[in-house]
Amino acid sequence: MANSLTEYSNALADAVARGGTVVVAVHARERIASSGVLWRPGVVITADHTIKCEEEITVTLPDNRTVPATLAGRDSGTDIAVLRVDVAGVDAARIASHATLQAGSMALALGRRGENGIAASFGVVSAVGGPWRTWRGGQMECFIRPDVNMYPGLSGGPLIDVEGRVLGINTPALTRNLPVTIPAVTIDRVTDELLAKGHIARGYLGIGLHPVQFPDGRGGLIILSVEPNGPAGSAGILIGDVVLALDGKPVGDTEDVQTHLAGESVGKPVNASLLRGGQPFNVSITPGERPRGGR
Amino acid sequence: MFEILAETLRRSTVQIYARRHGAGSGVIWNAEGLVVTNAHVIESRECVVETPDGRKLEAVLVKRDARRDLAVLRVSPAAPWEPAALGDSRNLRAGQVVLAVGNPLGVSGAVTTGIIHATSRKEWIQADISLAPGNSGGMLADTEGRLIGINSMIYQGIALAVPTHAIALFLARAFAGARAA
Structure with a gap:
């Protein structure tokens, strides 16, 4: 024993x-x-x-x-x-x-x-x-x-x-x-x-987002700000557009976007599904590298 | 898996009533009736030692060293009276398994297990084990059931015990002093 x-x-x-x-x-x-x-x-x-x-x-x-x-x-x-x-x-x-x-x-x-x-x-x-x-x-x-x-x-x-x-x-x-x-x-x-x-590059779209919910129960993220000449701005994204999905994955929370951009996302185009004036459309956005020391 | 060992260790663990509030623990050191505990458990010269089978024995304080947090008591032993087996506290290894037996918060003969945390301090055994008030003066033992130290205090979450070799030194001095006086 x-x-x-x-x-x-x-x-x-x-x-x-x-x-x-x-x-x-x-x-x-x-x-x-x-x-x-x-x-x-x-x-x-x-x-x-x-x-x-x-x-x-x-x-x-x-x-x-x-x-x-x-x-x-x-x-x-x-x-x-x-x-x-x-x-x-x-x-x-x-x-x-x-x-x-x-x-x-x-x-x-x-x-x-x-x-x-x-x-x-x-x-x-x-x-x-x-x-x-x-x-x-x-x-x-x-x-x-x-x-x-x-x-x-x-x-x-x-x-x-x-x-x-x-x-x-x-x-x-x-x-x-x-x-x-x-x-x-x-x-x-x-x-x-x-x-x-020497540092970890974090993917960056250059937009400000807020969750929204549609009457049919679907959710998305409405764009509140767009960085001029940022990755999304360069791709033609406008304030008021609503992001529904990234690479086919629905986004209901800003966390979902962060998760999508984590890892090696910089420079790899993302297929974004959006709504503008009720009309769905897709656009390719190439994430840049988040400026260091800033947001 | 620790049951048999725990039972063996409990037979050499006593409760000590020497303060206004609560009880501490002590270890049966030898067949002649010596009991070793912490100095901070003993507040007066007279105290009562309760044996594992529930008998209460009058005890007299022989020697107390607050700096080393050690005290030795003497009782007139009556069978059953089982002194602890002594282990080697000089050759401990970080990670080796240890057991503590005592009377934390009044629960008699409670057992906890853990490991040696580090061996960096010669004057204290440092253990990763959970102790509570009332474990003071109780046994820290190895997996062979041998006493390696007396649980003394908790510092930054780490249990500190006075190693057996320091207890032996304390007793040698206590009795050398007693003879001289």
Whole structure:
């Protein structure tokens, strides 16, 4: 009896030790350091909200060396920041697919406390769901809610399975009460784009919209403003037109449009179905890139 | 899966009445009647220890160290009296499974499970486990049923326990001092 419990205990401690070989401490804010993951050789991922100062960031590695890191890019939408570190001979994360993840799977949240070693918190995956968009506008490939205590300093650290493989990184900043895990597949996509461009391009139509409902129960979005020379304005869209669908998908809420524009939408023409004076028509709009720093 | 272990640990866990309000927990340390608990559980020199089978025994405070949050009491033991098995608190691993037994909020012999959170502080065991008032002075044990520490407090959500090796040191000093006096 006691032996099987000890085997279970050893397995968890082994998972922490194995997972801990890719967990770093990230020093980019006052007081408590956050955590990060050696995602690829020379690339550290952490939670964007824990980067308070962009200059003179340092990272404490699993072997206790503290090395300088440079911010390669950050995306508040998905709460992902990418740091570059010039180190050789360190592990990179072994990634576990979320495809087989189920509610109830045992999981551990890890962090690194400065030079004081690994820190762990144990629980289960509480819920797994489909794609979702964060309140900051970032697109997540799947929803993972961990039931683990997020102690100070664990933000940006990985959620690992009992084999020590990384499922994603944990952040309390994307939901009101409980932490979520940013899935590895999202981190891979955002990291590729941040490393290539330094920021995430968000699709942009240049219109202001408000939901309307017709007497027959159908819904749409009425156009309240049009950016002159913006993507929609250039396509001939006028104030008062009503958007019914984008690429055949009905839109009843501005959220539907945001979702449609998430991901790699910039430069890819969208077939918009509209009403003008009661007459349906279609027009192709090519989303531009949302101006950075503005709306 | 933890039932047998929990039952074993409960047999070495006592309730301590030494304050105006509420009870704390304590651990049966040896066959000679020593009980170890937290200093903050003990407010007076005389207190009552309630054994797992419900007998109430008069206890005398032998030594109290508020800084280490440790106290040792002596009772005249009567069977059944089962001292805790002692574990090694110097070689803990982050992630290993631990159990806490105590009397949180007056519930006698309640069990919670968790893991070692970190091993970065020598003077405290840091555990990811849920504790409540009344767990104070109670047992933190490994999966072999051995005492590794005495639950003391919660700091930033993390349970802190005094490691067994620190308790042994405290007792050695307490009794060296007693002989000298």
